Amino acid sequence: MVRFIIVLSLLAWLISLPARADEVALRLPSGAEVVSQRYPAAHGPVLLWLTDQSGQEAAEQRAAVRLAESRGEVWLTDLYAPWFLPQLSSSAARVPETDLGDWLEAVRRRVPDRRLVLVAAGHLADPALRAVSVWQSRHRSAAVPRFDVVLLFPLLYRTVEAGSEPDYIDAVDSARLNVAILQPRSAAGYWWRERLARRMEAAGSRVRMTVLEGLRDGFYQRGDTTDVEQAAGARLGETIRTTLDTLIEETPP
Amino acid sequence: MKSCLTLLLAMILALPAQASTDLKPFTPRPAPALDLPALDGSHLDLAKLRGRVVLVNFWAVWCPPCRKEMPSLTRLADRLASRPFTVLGVNVGDSADSIRAFLGQVPANLPILLDAEGASVKPWQVFAFPTTYLVDKKGQLRQGLFGAIDWDEPNAVAHMEALLAEPDPPGPDAAAGAAKSTARVESSASGK
Numbered sequence: 001m002v003r004f005i006i007v008l009s010l011l012a013w014l015i016s017l018p019a020r021a022d023e024v025a026l027r028l029p030s031g032a033e034v035v036s037q038r039y040p041a042a043h044g045p046v047l048l049w050l051t052d053q054s055g056q057e058a059a060e061q062r063a064a065v066r067l068a069e070s071r072g073e074v075w076l077t078d079l080y081a082p083w084f085l086p087q088l089s090s091s092a093a094r095v096p097e098t099d100l101g102d103w104l105e106a107v108r109r110r111v112p113d114r115r116l117v118l119v120a121a122g123h124l125a126d127p128a129l130r131a132v133s134v135w136q137s138r139h140r141s142a143a144v145p146r147f148d149v150v151l152l153f154p155l156l157y158r159t160v161e162a163g164s165e166p167d168y169i170d171a172v173d174s175a176r177l178n179v180a181i182l183q184p185r186s187a188a189g190y191w192w193r194e195r196l197a198r199r200m201e202a203a204g205s206r207v208r209m210t211v212l213e214g215l216r217d218g219f220y221q222r223g224d225t226t227d228v229e230q231a232a233g234a235r236l237g238e239t240i241r242t243t244l245d246t247l248i249e250e251t252p253p
Numbered sequence: 254m255k256s257c258l259t260l261l262l263a264m265i266l267a268l269p270a271q272a273s274t275d276l277k278p279f280t281p282r283p284a285p286a287l288d289l290p291a292l293d294g295s296h297l298d299l300a301k302l303r304g305r306v307v308l309v310n311f312w313a314v315w316c317p318p319c320r321k322e323m324p325s326l327t328r329l330a331d332r333l334a335s336r337p338f339t340v341l342g343v344n345v346g347d348s349a350d351s352i353r354a355f356l357g358q359v360p361a362n363l364p365i366l367l368d369a370e371g372a373s374v375k376p377w378q379v380f381a382f383p384t385t386y387l388v389d390k391k392g393q394l395r396q397g398l399f400g401a402i403d404w405d406e407p408n409a410v411a412h413m414e415a416l417l418a419e420p421d422p423p424g425p426d427a428a429a430g431a432a433k434s435t436a437r438v439e440s441s442a443s444g445k
Contacts, residue, residue: 160380162397163279186315186346188381191374216315224317 021064024075026106030096032082034103036075039064044072045115045148045248047240048107050124051078059220059233066237071244073114075107079127089155092123093169100127101134117148117244122218125154129171136176146178146206146251150243153184153217156196168199177205178251180243184215208246212239276387276396276412284309284388285376289343289366292352297341297364300392305337306416307388311373314347314355316382318401323359325404330363332410336417337390339364345371345379387412391422 021037028034036048047067051060064074083099085091107116120128132147157166177200183193190211197207212219212232219225220233232239287299287309299307310326312319323342330340340363344352352365373379377386380399387396395416402409 157380160399162277162384162386162399163378163394165378166380186313188379191345191371192380 021061021076024110026103026110028082028099028102028106030099030102032096032099034077034079034082034099034106036077037061037064039068039074039076041068041071041073045117045244046073046075046107046111047071047117047119047150047244048104049074049076049119050121050128051076057221059236062234063237063240067241067244070237071241072117073111079124089123092126095127095130097130097134100131101138104131104135105138115148115248117150117247119150119152119240120154121152121221123155125151125156126169126171129156129169129175129177132177133171133175137174144176146176146204148247148251149177149179150182150240150247151179152182153187153189153219154181154196155189155217168196172196172199173203175205176203177207178247179205180208180210180247182210182212182239182243184212184217184219186214186216189217206251208243210243274400274402275408276385276398278396279394281389281391281393281395284386284392284394285373287341287343287366287373287377289368289373292344292349292356292365292367295364297366299341299388302339302388303392304390304421305339306390306413308338308340308413309343309377309386309388310340311343311345311377311379311382311384313345313382314351319383320355320359322383322401322404323361327361327363329404329410329413333413333417337421338413338417341366343368343373345374345382387416389416390419 021039024036024038026034026036047064049060049064051057060076064076067074079095080087080091083095085094104116118128118132128149128151132149136144136147156168156172158169160166179200181193181197183190189196193209193211197209200207214226214228215232216222216229219229220236222229225233284299287297289297291297299309308326308329310322312323314320326340326342330338342361342363343366345368348369349367352367356365368374377384383399383401385398386394389395396412404410
């Protein structure tokens with residue numbers, strides 16, 4: 001009886017441990033090697049989470065652990081390191097397009113039976129959409145479904161100059177997405193969210209927009225976070241899980 | 254050092270990658286309408302400021318670069334107070350209480366206009382905060398800028414001086430309008 005209780009306690013302890021990350025390295029035809037921190041989960045989709053210029057944020061890692069425990073596997077992927085790009089927002093547009101398509105192809109080969117979901121924040125929405133666009137253009141002959149994507153405060157303008165209306169990157173018009181956008185209320189993008197949604201829908205995407213009250217762009221990675229933003233950063237995993245549930249429930253594979 | 258890094262990151266996040274460092278000249282075109290309530294309870298219509306050079310600054314309390322440039326905007330308004338020049342601070346989306354709380358910390362001697370619903374964002378093409386436009390005496394958009402700058406800089410002041418040096422628009426209506434609006438701006442200038 002005592003032995004049974006000990007074994008049971010041990011099992012409970014093991015289950016309560018956070019998911020441990022390991023590394024997945026995918027070598028691309030160009031020679032670049034894309035390394036992801038993998039938070040494994042036996043079931044559910046694989047979330048390809050593109051990390052931003054500040055590297056892998058603690059909030060993203062915590063969220064990845066939570067998501068791996070409850071919803072699906074997470075690959076936190078630094079998209080700048082393979083091409084030695086500087087840690088600048090402008091680097092997002094410099095990630096080579098062909099490599100993005102090749103990387104998505106390599107991921108598909110590695111996990112052929114899992115549903116893939118791209119997750120990206122801020123300027124990283126740019127390579128996320130370009131990756132989908134390239135991949136879909138290569139598989140045009142097949143019945144290519146919309147690609148599942150979660151975007152947090154996406155920044156998809158080509159250039160922004162006072163006095164003129166900025167255009168979006170080409171991938172906004174070419175990628176067919178099943179996309180959930182989490183748009184903070186305290187951000188310039190909030191006032192233009194419908195413009196972006198209309199543009200994506202015109203390209204055949206399905207768009208779900210959620211406004212995050214009291215938050216700013218980069219709310220979980222800023223140096224000047226408010227109490228509200230810190231609390232929201234701590235709940236990031238739950239927020240993405242809820243978003244994902246809606247995204248996937250409404251569009252079965 | 255830490256606070257410098259914090260401010261730098263906040264500014265990077267608040268602005269698009271291509272934030273400018275100087276006003277960009279435009280081919281002159283009529284400024285969009287701007288007719289909004291002010292924080293002090295008055296009302297301000299840009300069309301009634303014809304005959305004055307007007308700096309229109311779109312800002313928000315949550316935006317660190319906007320907060321950072323407010324003191325130098327205030328000093329610019331002070332510096333050119335005796336001239337036909339007006340600085341308008343158009344707050345987009347914040348509550349009057351949060352604006353007052355901010356102005357309690359950073360007093361601003363310029364009219365603060367309230368655009369709670371973002372009605373001005375589209376016609377004025379505000380795609381980032383802060384966004385600033387210069388309107389000439391004829392009511393034409395002449396220059397614009399995304400991002401915060403130091404409005405004490407001689408280079409920045411030179412842009413206003415150049416527009417102030419231009420001839421007044423013809424007609425008695427314009428002059429009368431300018432005089433009337435001077436009084437009106439002064440009456441709503443505290444913004445507190």
